[in-house]
Amino acid sequence: MTAEHVSPSKLLRPLSPLDGWQAAFDALPNVVAVTEIAFMAQLNLRVDPSGPAAGAVAKVLGSALPTQPCSSTRSGEYQLLWLGPDEWLILAPEGAGPELETALREAIGGEPGAVTDVSAQRTTLALSGCASRELLAKGCSIDLHPKVSPMGTCVQTLVAQTGIIIVARDETASDFLLVVRASFAQYFAAWLIDAGVELTGAC
Amino acid sequence: MQLISCPWCGPREEAEYHYGGQAHVAYPHDVGAMSDADWADYLFFRDNPRGPFAERWVHAAGCRRWFNAVRDTGTHEVLAVYRIGEPQPELGTQASR
Known part of the structure; x- marks a missing residue:
């Protein structure tokens, strides 16, 4: 009876809505990069x-x-x-x-x-790469070209029928923060991966 | 898809909006004194013109603000949008476009 006692707080860790999805994001063509910024x-x-x-x-x-x-x-x-x-x-x-x-x-x-x-309401994805605008355009009608949407632009809209907040984070409009509802996050991640499949080669 | 202009966010796809019925229908002043017929009239009866019609819309997938729009019910053309509290714009030139 010498089983080591491990406190539950060490076994339990919070799970973000997209826990376990990073490997699938990493498999996207290298013209886009997607990372979850969890627990913001x-x-x-x-x-x-x-x-x-x-x-x-x-x-x-x-x-x-x-x-x-x-x-x-x-x-x-x-x-x-x-x-x-x-x-x-x-x-x-x-x-x-x-x-x-x-x-x-x-x-x-x-x-x-x-x-x-409302921290638990939404999770956040960082989308970057030279094809990130092209990727979002597959499901979103907002013109994200830097002439129309300069750095700091923050639009609430639908991407692939999902309510989302898009924040343009750099001047070339290739670095975005996507804020999506936790309950829609897995659907949206799956859509991103599917939309990214046909992005190939260089920009 | 048709674009509707939100008075806050600018032109967005129609799918981002929800419809809210006729605009400028004021809540009655003295509800207790109203007859059932008047109350039913207030509650259920709305204008149904063919042509320009002032309506409430909400930008549900965007800023989630209610606003008013004048829409031509015959052509579905949105002739004007204006924020809550603003007067209904004159449509003389726009409606005859």
């Missing part, structure tokens, strides 16, 4: 952009909230995505959610507004 902290923020709370929130985040539709801002390790005229999604590193949520809630104080931790 995500906060939904509702606040009046012209009210005093918006200024207080900007101090916490280190940058003003983007008010231009379909845009986003980077502030240190936070990404502030425009979701609507009074709604934003804040992406932060894994584990940063609860602290940031408290800080934002304190900043809003008694003003109208809301902060909700």
Whole structure:
């Protein structure tokens, strides 16, 4: 009876929605690269952009909230995505959610507004490579050319019938962040892999 | 696919939108004093013109905001879109296009 006792917390680890999919992503033609960025902290923020709370929130985040539709801002390790005229999604590193949520809630104080931790609602995929725009175009009608969608563009749209947020992360529009609902993530990953099969050769 | 312009996000595919019925139907002021007939009229009866019709639409797969659109029910052409709270635009020149 000398079986070593292993604490359950060492055996259990969180499973991201796309756990185990990386090998399939790696098998895609090398003109695209897909990686899941799992467990990113995500906060939904509702606040009046012209009210005093918006200024207080900007101090916490280190940058003003983007008010231009379909845009986003980077502030240190936070990404502030425009979701609507009074709604934003804040992406932060894994584990940063609860602290940031408290800080934002304190900043809003008694003003109208809301902060909700929605980290488990969606997962995030990094899509890069010279054919990434071509890959997305197979299921998405948004023009992602950098002339139309410059760096920072953040569109909520349908890709292959799946609701998704696309963030253009570089000036050549070949590096995207795709934010997809957890329950749709496996479908979307399977679609990405299928759409990527016929991308061959150099760009 | 037909493109509909969202007042926030710009032109997007029709599939991103959901329809919300006739626009500018105000909630009655004094519901308690209404007759059943008036209440039923408010609840169930809507205009059904052929031609320009002010409607509510929601950009369900995008910014999820409701807005109003004037659509020609004969041609399905969207003649104007405007945000909630904004007045219905004059359609003199657009409707006769």
